[in-house]
C-alpha cells in the first residue's frame with residue numbers, strides 16, 4: 001500500500017540516499033504506529049531499486065540481553081568479509097559475534113571492525129544500513145552502531161535508524177540527524193481510513209478518525225477492531241469498549257488492547273503458539289512449534305499459526321514467523337497470565353539446550369523465587385557475555401542472577417560484581433543502582449568496603465565531596481589491616497586521583513601518604529610511585545623523578561602503566577617525561593581498543609607538549625583527545641583537552657578562538673570544580689591577555705591558579721606557570737607581589753628537583769633581580785639543561801635580550817633577541833615572536849617576516865592524518881590508528897595535498913620532515929618521531 005502523506009519525509013530520505021554528502025544518516029523518531037517502519041521500508045525499497053545494498057537489523061525487546069545479537073543480524077550478509085579484516089579487528093569482531101573465543105575483546109575494536117567491513121562492502125556497492133527499533137537493540141550492538149555512525153564521512157554509507165518515543169534513547173548522540181514523524185493531518189488521515197475501510201457510516205467514520213488522531217496504525221487497525229460492533233447498536237467509543245478505562249490511556253495502549261481483543265478471538269492452540277512466538281527471541285517457526293508442542297503434549301504443525309496470520313497479527317514465511325507490528329507482539333505477552341508465560345518460557349528453555357544463554361534467560365523469566373541453579377546458569381551467561389565484550393549483557397545477567405540468588409551473601413557478590421563491570425564500562429547510573437541494592441543487604445566487612453569504594457572510580461571522583469579523600473584513606477588503612485593489599489592499593493589509587501582533580505587539604509594528603517607508605521608493596525612499584533606523585537608532588541618529587549627517569553628507557557611494554565606514569569610525570573613538573581610516557585602509551589591503547597584510556601594519555605601528552613612549546617605536535621593530539629573524551633563520556637578530560645586547545649590558540653595569537661575554547665572548557669569544569677581544567681583555562685586566558693598586551697588581566701588571570709581560595713587553584717600546577725606569571729607581573733607593575741609569590745614557593749623548590757618549577761624559578765629570579773645580579777642569573781638560567789624545553793629557552797633569551805638592551809648593550813642583546821625570534825617563529829608562538837622583532841628593531845635590527853608554517857593550514861585532524869601518511873603508513877593503517885575507515889583517510893588526503901601544494905606522499909613526507917626539523921632544531925628533541933606525536 002502506498003503511503004499517505006509523508007511527502008516531505010520521503011523526499012528527505014530519497015535525497016539523503018541519493019547524495020549523503022557529509023551526512024551519516026537520520027534517526028527517525030515518533031510514537032508507536034506513527035509510520036517509522038513504513039517510511040524505512042519505502043526508503044529501503046527505493047534504495048534497493050537504485051542499486052544500493054541494504055543491510056538491516058531490528059531491535060527486539062526479548063533480545064535486549066543477548067550481547068551483539070543485533071550486530072550479528074546486521075552483518076550476517078557480509079560475514080564473508082570478516083576474514084579479510086586486519087587481525088586485531090577480525091578477532092575482536094569474531095569473538096563479539098560468538099564465532100571465536102578471545103578474552104574480552106574491546107567494543108571499540110569490534111566497532112572499528114564493523115566500520116571497516118561496512119566500508120569495504122560499500123566500496124563495491126553503496127550501502128544503506130537500517131537499524132530499526134534501536135531502543136530494543138542490545139546495548140553492545142547499539143554502541144557499535146553509534147560508533148560507526150559517528151565515523152561515516154565520505155563512505156557511500158547511509159544509516160537510517162528508528163526510535164520509538166518514550167523508549168531508551170539509544171543512538172541519540174551518534175550524529176544522525178533527527179527526523180521527527182508526527183501524526184497525519186486530518187485530511188490525510190481521512191484518505192487513509194477511506195482506503196482501508198470504505199463505506200463506513202459517517203458517525204463511525206468520525207469516531208474512528210477521532211480515536212485514531214492521525215496515527216496510521218490506529219487508522220489501519222481500529223476499523224477491524226470496531227468492525228464487529230461498529231455497524232449496529234449504540235456507538236461506543238473504542239476506549240469505552242476496550243476495558244472501559246476511558247481516553248486517559250495512551251493511544252499505544254489502546255491499540256494494544258485492540259490487538260488483545262483480536263487474540264482473544266483465536267482458538268486456544270493458536271493463542272498458545274502465538275504466545276510462544278511472542279516470547280521467543282528468534283523468529284524461527286520450528287522453535288516456536290517445538291515449544292508449543294511441548295506445552296500441548298502433541299506435535300504442533302505450522303497450521304496452528306494460520307488463524308493468527310488470518311487476523312493479520314503475524315506473517316508467516318518459509319521458516320519464520322514475524323509480528324506485523326511490535327505492539328501486536330507486546331499485546332500478546334501482556335494479555336497472557338503469569339502461568340501461561342511461565343509455561344511458554346520453560347518450554348522454550350527446554351528447546352534450547354544448544355543455546356545456553358537464551359536458555360538461561362528463559363529459565364530466569366520462568367522463575368519467581370530464588371533458584372541457585374538458574375542463577376548459576378546466568379552467571380555463566382554473564383561470563384560468556386563478558387568474554388565477548390558484551391558488558392551490558394553481562395551486567396544484566398548478573399543482576400538477574402542476583403534476583404534469583406539463595407542467601408544474601410551470594411546476592412551481594414553478584415550485585416557487586418555487576419557494579420564493578422558497570423564502573424569499568426562507565427555506566428554510572430547502573431553502578432549506583434547496583435551498589436545501592438547491595439548496600440541494602442547484610443554485607444561482610446570486606447564487601448561493605450568494596451561497596452564503599454567502588455563508585456569512587458568514576459571521573460576520578462571529581463564530583464564527590466573532598467571529604468571522601470580522608471574517608472578513603474581510612475578505608476584503605478582498614479582494608480590493608482585485613483591483609484587485603486590489592487584492594488587497599490586500588491582504594492588509594494582512587495583517592496590519589498582526587499588529589500589532582502580536587503584539593504582535599506594537607507591533612508588528608510598526609511594521611512593518604514602514610515597509608516601508602518605502610519602498604520607492603522615495593523617502594524618502586526610504579527603504581528605507588530604515581531600515587532605519591534599525585535598526593536605529594538613536591539615532597540615526593542625527587543623520588544618520583546628518579547624512578548620515572550629510570551623507567552623512561554623501558555616504555556612500550558605496558559601501555560596502561562606508561563599512561564599513568566605520564567600523568568605522574570606531569571604532577572612533578574617533568575613535562576618532557578610526561579609527553580614521552582603518554583606518547584608511548586598511545587599506540588598500545590589504540591591497538592587494544594582502549595578508547596576510554598586513550599584520551600587521557602593524549603590529553604596529558606598535549607598538555608605537556610604545549611608547555612614545552614611543541615605546538616605543532618600538540619595540535620592534533622589535543623584535538624583527538626577532545627573528540628575521544630567526548631565520545632567516551634569523559635567530560636573532564638574533554639574539558640582538559642579543550643583548555644589545552646585554548647592555550648594553543650592563545651600562543652598562536654588566535655585570541656577569539658582561545659576565548660571560545662576557554663569558555664567551553666570552563667563551562668564543563670566549573671560546576672564540578674575540576675581544578676586542573678580550570679587552572680589550564682586560566683593559563684590560556686593569561687597567555688591570551690599577555691599576547692594582546694593586557695597585562696593587568698594577564699596577571700589577574702594567572703594569579704588565580706595560585707590562590708587557594710580560587711576554584712582554579714591546583715596544588716601542583718600553580719608552581720608550573722612562573723615564567724608567564726613573572727612576565728605579566730613585570731609588565732603590570734606587580735613585581736613586589738611577584739617577589740612575595742616566589743618567596744612562598746622557594747621552600748617547595750628545596751624539596752624537589754622538578755624541572756618545571758626550577759626552570760620557572762630561574763627565569764623569575766633573573767627577571768626580578770636587581771641590575772647588578774641579573775646578568776649572572778640569566779647566564780645561569782641559560783646554562784641549565786633546557787633540552788626539550790624550547791619555549792622556556794626562548795623566553796629566557798627574550799628576557800635577557802630585553803634586559804641587555806635596556807643596559808644599552810645593543811650588540812649583545814641582538815644575538816639573544818634573534819635566537820628568541822627564531823625560536824618563537826619555529827614554535828608558532830606569534831605574540832612572543834612579534835615582541836622579539838620589536839625589541840630587535842629597537843636594538844637596531846630589522847627582521848624578516850615569519851615564514852608561515854604550512855602545517856597551520858591544516859585542521860588538527862588533517863595534520864594527524866598527514867603526519868601518519870608522511871611516516872609511510874597506508875590509508876588502511878592510518879584508519880586503524882585513528883579509528884576511521886580507510887576511505888575517510890583517503891578523502892582527507894585528497895584535501896590535504898592541494899592545501900600543502902604537494903602532489904604525492906613522498907612530497908608530503910619531505911615537507912613535514914623539514915618543518916619538524918625546523919621546530920626541533922629549537923630544542924624540542926623529545927623522543928623520536930613517533931614518540932613526538934604519539935601515533
Ligand SMILES: Nc1ncnc2c1ncn2[C@@H]1O[C@H](COP(=O)(O)OP(=O)(O)OP(=O)(O)O)[C@@H](O)[C@H]1O
Pocket residue numbers: 001002003004005006030031032033034035036037038039133163164192216217220325326327
Ligand atoms: N503514511 C502512511 N500511509 C499508510 N499507511 C501507513 C502510513 N504510515 C504507517 N502506515 C501503516 O501503519 C502501520 C504502523 O506503521 P509503522 O509500523 O510504520 O509504525 P512505527 O512508527 O514503526 O511503530 P512502532 O514504534 O510500533 O514500530 C503499518 O501497518 C503501516 O503500514
Ligand SMILES: [Mg+2]
Pocket residue numbers: 036037038133162
Ligand atoms: Mg516500527
